[in-house]
Amino acid sequence: MRREKRRIARPFRRRSLYSLLSLATVFLLVLSCCTGCGRGSETLSASDYQKRISEIHDGVAWDLGYVIESLGEVSGDEYYHLQEVGEVFARARDIFAGAYRALEALDPPEEALELHLDLMHFYADGEREAGTMVNSLGLFQIVLPMLADVDNLALPSLPDQPQPQEIRGAAEEDRRTMEDYLRELEGITPPEDLREYLEKVRGLFGSLRDMVSGVLQAVPAKELESLADFRQRFVPVQGEASGLRGTVQAYLVGAGSRIDGLIERGGELAARIKRL
Structure with a gap:
């Protein structure tokens, strides 16, 4: 008779990753609620805008590093890890989405309009990439066993x-x-x-x-x-x-490369924020 498959529960080695991502998500959601009422609010000065977007962007960049690190700890054959990695990407998706909403609530000064749009595109791309990974990992959880x-x-x-x-x-x-x-x-x-x-x-x-x-x-x-x-x-x-x-x-290695690309884009945007 065929042996019954066993689901082995193993703790993910970096539990602090979840708490950090969750805290960042809460921070961004709170920030998005407190940052004004969207377009039509008072236009921020360049210095105030720079401060706001630096807080948002630094939090996103920090958490991306943990996401890419977690991928290196997972074996494709060890399908009991995939659900946990999927949860990591779900949190990353929420972080990008929260950053997008927080940025959308800001009314940038004229000299920051181009940067503002580029940041919004970046966060939208990040949310889409992370969401795709959530769906992909869901498929792998089914077919790998x-x-x-x-x-x-x-x-x-x-x-x-x-x-x-x-x-x-x-x-x-x-x-x-x-x-x-x-x-x-x-x-x-x-x-x-x-x-x-x-x-x-x-x-x-x-x-x-x-x-x-x-x-x-x-x-x-x-x-x-x-x-x-x-x-x-x-x-x-x-x-x-x-x-x-x-x-x-x-596929996971390729996903890591895509996240690396996002990190590189994020670094370029961070440099532009500093020059504002």
Whole structure:
């Protein structure tokens, strides 16, 4: 019988990250409520505007450093970490959204209009990037346990000379598993950049379902021959599942690069704030 998958609860090593992000979010939300009533309020002087946006921008830049650091502590195979990383990005998304609202409430002086718009675009882009990561990590939380379970299928785990009823029982179990996975994946709408990835995952489980069905359709006295054929075809499929799991780690690395890009943009904007 296939072993039951265990969800292993492990503490994230940097719990202070959550409290820092939460405090920054609260700070920005409070700031957005206290910074006036939006356009139509009194135009700020250059010095007052600089002080306000420095407070907002410094908080965002500080928290981005913790987000990128947390990515380096996660393995793509360790899917029990992904929910916690998703929570990190959800907080980052809220921080960008709070910064956008706080900035939107300000009435900048004329000499800061271009900077003001660039900052708003930056915070909007940050919110979008973090939101995409939240959705992507949600998808990975679903598919990674499924892909890991390919190594635990019943048919490949049978002894060398199983009885025909053992072969059929294992094949029935694996077919139900693949059909359950395919049903679960039917209603998922992935982020744009992960559509092809999800199609590959669906294709993998579809192939395994068909391979297992072939074993079930074997004529009596041909079960061992059918099992041997399955095992031979299973090896490359197992490798494909491993590759799809590795794609998650590569995706997280790519996400880190995108966050690095945001940090670089944020640094350039910080320099412009100082020159104001």
